[in-house]
Amino acid sequence: MDRLLIRGARILDPSGTMDETGDILITNGAITAVGGKISCEDAEVIDARGLAAAPGLVDMHVHLRDPGFTEKEDILTGCRAAAAGGVTSLLCMPNTNPAVDTPETVRDILEKARTADARVYVAAAITKGLKSEELNDLAALKEAGAIALSDDGRPVVNTLLMANALRLAAELKMRVVSHCEDLFLSQGGKINEGAVSERLGVKGVPAAAEDCGTAREIAIAAAYGVPVHICHVSTKTSVALIRDAKRRGVRVTAETAPHYFALTEQELLSRDADYRMSPPLRAEEDRLAVIEGLRDGTIDAIATDHAPHTPAEKADFLAAPNGSVGMETSLAAGITYLVNRQLLTLTQLLSLMSAAPAALLGISAGTLKVGAPADLVLFDSCESWTVDPDRLHGKSRNAVFKGKELTGKVKKTVCGGKIVFDEPNRR
Template identity: 45%
Template structure:
């Protein structure tokens, strides 16, 4: 099977490439990149006026299967990813049962064998994510887990966490940390500040995140474990990660599109669509995150895609679950908020959504280099459009960005050379 993508602006940070040209895909691999390729192909994609990029890699998603299939399934989550140009996703283990053993990693991979995109499981740190007894870390890695996380909560027992970091370092598998001191949350549902007071809602302070970021960095330093800090939302998280990098520690940081796009000032009402964890922070925090992205302190953009049932989110923040969907809007928000505003170049955005996530995992993806898997996305960055949650392929529509005008519409997504999403066909 041969596919020819013609005349697009090819962006590949891994090859320092930003040029107009053609890409030939053959037998699921990138076969050739050149200014002009004269070759018979089974299908031809005219990418003139559009950008062609390595497929995005999302290190932080929730697929809800097994146990909560009414919120999302592997199939619907994978299709949502494909629509957003995301060709590889890493589902967090907080399903029911949790992905906390080699058998459950294998079961997830079996469930995902026909998914539209690559599924790379993340294993739980402790059995049942209860924070007490370590899961079989070596066994889960051998079964196919690419990282460890207790996402949805922190491992609050520091001694248990130290043992986990040592075991992770021994098995050369990264730790993805959700940084939240549970006791300090104290019933909070949104960022502590003037808007929370205006709405009469209990707040979540920055310290809830920052104290665990500091702890986990110090413990990673002690144990030598590779540490990836998930969904960072505060100015001090950026500062702490910068300090870790200055010491040469193997620490990376992730920012979600909602945290660099929106502040708590923009919350218009007490509604569950505005409730996420960490919460939308202050404008000062938003600006610090953008500076961290621009300065190379924050390495990765991931979504923390967290679908819920409509009735669950359509209520007060006091009662609604935390979570926002993001797979179908991440590139558009990144391009609109960061590239259009001059904070990142397009190549830098692609690096944070594709090249750098591949480096965090140590996998041979995130590039269009000939010989690699043909995970490719074609997008229109010039036409403005409105986000329409009614068209989401995810089961979840819980987003505060419905109706927002953005640039960066994904037109085609290829996984291993197979066209898994076409805006023309599916849009």
């Protein structure tokens, strides 16, 4: 019998209403008792006094870069970064090389992930080679183990293809997570179109590029009564469109990322490509609208859009590819910018980062209930630290919160009953 006893933690379970100090017993990879004082003779004991214990985070938007771009990240290093951030389940995006558009590639990823420090779920590509020309065999991708569909990195440009994909995916019960962007409007843009792009003399990406995509997905979902999930919401108009659609009963859900509720285009004044991602950091009014969306339930989940690139690729401000890494800082960013500013409670934040995305993906995660897989994060909600990119656990260094002082430090992560991250032992 393999037993782990977590002693004296503040147990926070956003899947219920639990917020109390007590013990958690894990037996053979599952939670077997929660709360109160638990005695067990033969268990390995973790003294968690002073720490919070919550379900392992579920990050529904991650780029593991494997296959094809393993100089940036691979499945094992990406999952090491996940573990260091308290993420125990993640959904990886298909814009790899080759793209995740065949059952073989789906199976390869799942096979490689078997020994990883986090549970990997696969979003397969909607179209062949992410080219928006031909639908993949979605049923075969599901059969191979993919649970979601996306052409992330790009939108599905052809609206008819997207409509067909959404209808087929609904039948297959696969979630479609859509990168919303009108490529004609965004073409050549490097950062948000606005005050900062004008000041720097850099071509901008208008908020309308995202909003046209969001509006289109909502229109399709409304017309056919099918679900759609909007990725990385960053603009006030997209928040408003989603809020309105939800009120009308459209089956739309949405996520945002920590950088959109924490930072703005002002960061770009540094001309540092680590602050460049797609969609770009927006204006203060957008940031505030994203927070309002999180507060009123318009936005359902927080995901990171963890997007590793090498320092060499990120060296040139304008030529660098889009994206930043975020799994090791997401919980702390949420605590720092939302909980400590009294915008959300800690339980609400944890729900947005675990129970809610688990429900969206239909996976067994995001709960500390007895019988659930023993996926947990132990963290100090009060400890402050400064983000040092050289101490991150993934391969890349392009951290959008680098140099920022954040509050909330992951101490231990348990996945399937196994300790996959232990702070004092980090490299």
